[in-house]
Amino acid sequence: PDQGIIIIAxxxxxxxxxxxxxxxxxxxxxxLTAEFSINLLGELCQLLGMEIHWTVDSIxxxxxxxxxxxxxHFRMSDCKPVxxxxxxxxxxxxxxxxxxxxxxxxxxxxxxxxxMFAAIMTCPDIAYAVNTLSQFNINxxxxxxxxxxRVLRYLKGTLTLGIRYIISNDDELQIFNDxxx
Numbered sequence: 001p002d003q004g005i006i007i008i009a010x011x012x013x014x015x016x017x018x019x020x021x022x023x024x025x026x027x028x029x030x031x032l033t034a035e036f037s038i039n040l041l042g043e044l045c046q047l048l049g050m051e052i053h054w055t056v057d058s059i060x061x062x063x064x065x066x067x068x069x070x071x072x073h074f075r076m077s078d079c080k081p082v083x084x085x086x087x088x089x090x091x092x093x094x095x096x097x098x099x100x101x102x103x104x105x106x107x108x109x110x111x112x113x114x115x116m117f118a119a120i121m122t123c124p125d126i127a128y129a130v131n132t133l134s135q136f137n138i139n140x141x142x143x144x145x146x147x148x149x150r151v152l153r154y155l156k157g158t159l160t161l162g163i164r165y166i167i168s169n170d171d172e173l174q175i176f177n178d179x180x181x
Contacts, residue, residue, distance in 0.1 A: 016044055050121055050162075062162030063122045067155050070114045074107070074152060081157025082150060085129040092132070095141045108140040111148045118155065122162040126151055 004020035006028055015038070019025040032038055044052050053060040071077045112134050119127045129151050136144045 011048060014047075016047060048121070049117070053162075057167055059165045059167065060162055061122050061165075062160060063118055064159055066121075067118060067159055070111075070118075071152060071156060073114075074111060074149070076149065076152045076156065079149075079153045079156050082153045083157065085126045085151045085154040086132065086147065087150060090143070090147060092136060092144060092147060094136065095139050097139075099141065100139060101141055104140055104142060104145050108145050108148055109137055111145075111152065112137060115148070115151055115155075123155065123158075124163070125158070125161075126154065129154075 004024045005018075006020075006024055007018040008028075009016045009018070017025065017028055017032075019028060029040060033040070043054065046052065047061075049066045050061040050063055051065060053062065068077075071079070112130065115126060115130045116134070119130045129147075133144065133148050133151070140148075
């Protein structure tokens with residue numbers, strides 16, 4: 001008979017267990033503790049740099065700590081937030097081959113790498129901007145760096161936002177779309 005779903009996610013020495021009901025959770029914990037020496041740390045609250053917030057009807061991962069750290073790292077903690085991750089009035093283009101900014105390149109690539117992690121994990125709203133900016137990783141200039149810093153300024157204003165997964169017993173797939181955007 002169908003008892004439910006068990007998902008065990010392992011990352012290095014951390015393990016997260018997800019089950020479709022409490023009975024399965026108890027059983028799997030008992031089996032694991034009988035076989036291995038493990039520490040049961042309770043409800044999942046942090047995973048791969050994400051803070052996991054639980055409500056009665058949803059799971060809400062955010063990256064407040066991670067984003068705060070990258071803002072500090074790039075000295076943008078006190079920056080003024082903006083409402084959009086990319087300025088549509090700025091036209092970014094490839095620099096001429098004879099024009100190079102080695103100091104900017106290193107900082108720029110670090111910012112883009114940090115932003116990619118955030119975009120993949122909990123901030124899909126910056127994915128377009130990060131994709132656009134990553135095209136200039138080989139030879140970025142001051143304009144590119146300003147555009148990358150704008151994404152950091154956007155994250156400053158959306159620090160506590162994340163993705164909301166609604167918990168439901170309904171097997172029906174629901175899709176929401178805003179065609180105006």
